[in-house]
Amino acid sequence: MTSLVFLAGRTLGRNRVRSGLVLLGLAVTGALLLDMTMLAHGLETSLGAVLSRIGFAIRVLPKGALPFAGDEELAGADRLAEAIARQPGVAAAVPVVATNVYVRHGGARFPAFVLAVPEGGTGAYALLEGRDLPPGPGAGMPAAIINPIMAQDDGVRVGDTIVLSGVPARGLAPLAAPRAFRVAGIADFYVDLAGQRSISIPTTDLRALQGRPAGAASMILVRLSDPARAGALVRWIAAQDPRVDALSNADFLARLATRLTYFNQFSLILGSLSVAISFLLITAIVTLSVGERLGEIAMLRAIGFTRTRIAALVVLEGAALGAASLPGTFLLGLVIARYLDAILRQAPGLPVDLHFFVLTPAAAVRTVALLAATGAAAGVYPAAIASRTAVAATLHAEVQS
């Protein structure tokens, strides 16, 4: 094996310009392959990381829905949340209501996403500054938590007063019974869209503001003290209420994956083309190299190399080309991925923390394996030519020339 590695290395190093060009070509096609493997599961991986950061292991939603994707509500969610909270291994079950409201601050009026929670300390957002919502209804002006975008773009500060209304127009505002809130704190809402203003207020205040029925919620967030109970709890919730889907983080990502077929199919097609181009490139260069070295190959056969070892040598050359292109593949691939990710993240309605191209160990291993396998497969045809070389005739022709 050592002699085969030595010979393969010498052969590739013999014509540096040619090998350099091939490696450059392989680096570009390999970079495209790496990018496509990163894209194939990038959004799911990225969202999975965000979900892990949020810390809720199960989400209970109206059947068939995705979080915050529509106006569907679960009637009697408060009661269901209480029942879930009583199950073993459950640390908390938080019913939340998500909708859009209009905010007035000073003379400015703008739309905002509102996440209503029963009380402070639920973990539905991470407090950055100020104080959380109070544990229960108190006297005086109700409290609100805002996101950093509202603080930066609209100049809203902790202690300011904002007025929330269900309608955008000033003329209709009195009919919608706007309510004033005091900003208690600033928090990270985890999945804010780019430029999205977010607010959290107590659920009772949102219901009063919009005349919503008591007990209904958009979804229930469940935090577990015993993660091993997730499967059993999901089954229990499904049996308890046929109107809902209880999704673990994995279930949620699987449901989302059905909406991401475009990226999966796109990456499959382009990744396959990258592999095909790499295959052609390596086949062309190794075949040409073998054609130039028929005399040398006949000599090796004459001194005792078997047909199998000759074939192995040529296949090894193909695999070595694939392996040698890996540094360029990863360098170029990561640069291109960053550029392409920046383009796709300009799409509207995307949370700021999500990325399309994510380098995971699985994506890296898949790329390395595909390139090595492509290199080896591309060496099969020239290996067949090399192993069939007629020793005497080739050596005779070499001497004659």
Added chain:
Amino acid sequence: MLLAGAAAWAVRAQPASPGPESLAPATDVAVSDRTAHALGVGAGDVIEIAPTAAGPWRRVRIGHLYRPLLYPTEVADRDADVRLHLPDLQALAGAGDAVDSVVVRLRDASRAPHVAADLTAMGLGVHAYTSAELARRNSSSFEVVARFHRAIGAVAVLAGSVFLVTIMALRGEEMRREVGMMRLMGLGSRTVASAVLLVAAAVAVAGSLAGAGLAYAISFVINAYYRHLFETDILFSRVTWRLVGEAAALSVLLGVAAGALTAWRLLRRRPLDQIGR
């Protein structure tokens, strides 16, 4: 025209023995062919629909089947497509007379911006958009995807260029002896360079023709596969003459550049070296 939509209704084929919730099928609905195929029903059949999976279920009759005109982004995320008359949907949803949008047809389309501005200024809590504004707002996703495709195209061109230069370098090495002989026979550098450039252009043209053929074949397969998969008439891939022309022009340009590089490398060496003496 008033429009209402419901995103997450539940639809099911009628059970063998109707439950107590079911009502007589007094309502005719239209069902997309894909939904009908998934449910195993056809025109005239009775199905049940409900605002949530838990009911209450309502029996409706399929008046006719239709093929919806969907955006490419919609084909993968719709399990079912059902259309009802507005009053029927409002009654089933218990939504009173609420609608999602009001579409206004004008006698004079050129007055659309003024009418939209007037409607917005009425202070009814609505915002009116012209069709052009809506198209602009809704097309931003497609513009991003188009930019993404262009960027991927640029990377593909880069890969193709390197591939072409490599192939021409290999071809040049193969022509080494041949070129050496030609020069020893007295052919000038310009003639040799022209010959190399001609070979490069021929390779590029042949590659372009093969590439165009391959593109048509791949495009055909992609359209056939995804149209069948999503049961839609959407064209997922389209190879236009303009695209073929641009690709061929670029390919020939790159081929000639690669040929020029090869010719320069060939003519740099002495003829005797090239024939191995």
